[in-house]
Amino acid sequence: MNDYIIRAISKEANVRVLLCSNAHLANKICDKHGTAATATAALTQALTGGALLGAMLKVGHRLAMRIEGNGALGKLIVEADSYGVLRGYVGDPTLNLPLLADGTQNVAEAIGVGVLTVAKDVKLKELHVSSVALPTSEIDQDITQFLLQSEQIPSDVRIGVTVGKDGRVVHAGGMLLQSMPPHNAPAFVELVKKVEALPPMDEMLADGQTLKEVLARWFGDVEYDLLEERPLRFQCSCSYERMAQALSSLGKGGLQELLELDGQAEVDCQFCRQSYIFDGDDLRSMIDDATA
Numbered sequence: 001m002n003d004y005i006i007r008a009i010s011k012e013a014n015v016r017v018l019l020c021s022n023a024h025l026a027n028k029i030c031d032k033h034g035t036a037a038t039a040t041a042a043l044t045q046a047l048t049g050g051a052l053l054g055a056m057l058k059v060g061h062r063l064a065m066r067i068e069g070n071g072a073l074g075k076l077i078v079e080a081d082s083y084g085v086l087r088g089y090v091g092d093p094t095l096n097l098p099l100l101a102d103g104t105q106n107v108a109e110a111i112g113v114g115v116l117t118v119a120k121d122v123k124l125k126e127l128h129v130s131s132v133a134l135p136t137s138e139i140d141q142d143i144t145q146f147l148l149q150s151e152q153i154p155s156d157v158r159i160g161v162t163v164g165k166d167g168r169v170v171h172a173g174g175m176l177l178q179s180m181p182p183h184n185a186p187a188f189v190e191l192v193k194k195v196e197a198l199p200p201m202d203e204m205l206a207d208g209q210t211l212k213e214v215l216a217r218w219f220g221d222v223e224y225d226l227l228e229e230r231p232l233r234f235q236c237s238c239s240y241e242r243m244a245q246a247l248s249s250l251g252k253g254g255l256q257e258l259l260e261l262d263g264q265a266e267v268d269c270q271f272c273r274q275s276y277i278f279d280g281d282d283l284r285s286m287i288d289d290a291t292a
């Protein structure tokens with residue numbers, strides 16, 4: 001099944017809504033990091049949240065979401081852009097906690113108490129950075145709180161991820177409901193009640209429902225317009241040039257040390273695990289540039 005996101009608005013309720021399905025790209029990314037089941041669930045939930053937040057960006061803008069708590073998972077990093085491109089990684093990819101009583105992964109325990117930070121690149125000099133203390137360490141509720149506190153947007157985010165016995169993502173999806181000014185509070189509350197009455201997103205996807213069908217079921221007799229359906233995909237923006245830039249930031253002394261110790265430098269991309277090797281000549285030319 002392809003990864004995709006749909007966007008709709010309801011003039012009647014004055015809300016906008018996003019629904020996404022993204023198991024395929026989550027598995028691609030988790031495979032790159034060799035994640036164990038709990039890390040897989042956490043990273044996939046974060047990627048789903050990133051897909052929803054990314055779809056709220058203006059064209060050409062990008063964001064990085066960082067969730068960092070005192071749990072064993074360490075940090076969760078997801079980057080998304082307005083075109084539906086995602087990448088991400090997790091502090092401890094090997095984390096595998098005992099399942100909860102209902103058979104799901106204990107992501108909240110894995111994350112622990114901490115902070116969710118979103119840095120947006122909106123093509124200005126400075127990044128736009130805002131953060132919120134994790135109210136629950138459940139990623140969808142934390143993103144809901146972030147939107148409310150940092151962006152003053154009454155929202156409701158639901159994320160559903162099923163990780164199979166083999167540790168791979170079977171179904172992953174999310175839905176985001178957002179009130180638009182002038183807010184129609186009763187209509188918004190009614191739609192939140194309706195979504196609460198629905199099965200979790202991953203269950204609906206497991207039933208073979210399309211996102212359009214989930215939307216129709218959710219909204220019932222509330223009128224809406226479907227605006228867009230677009231693909232989501234994994235792609236890493238790392239390159240030899242970017243890695244060289246990162247390496248150069250060590251400065252002349254740091255580069256000299258690398259050259260003397262190892263004769264070369266190997267830099268791994270945190271997002272896709274691609275290795276970039278810089279040999280002695282590369283390092284010498286960087287040292288020359290640093291001197292110049």
Ligand SMILES: [Zn+2]
Pocket residue numbers: 236237238239269270271272273274
């Ligand atoms: Zn990369």
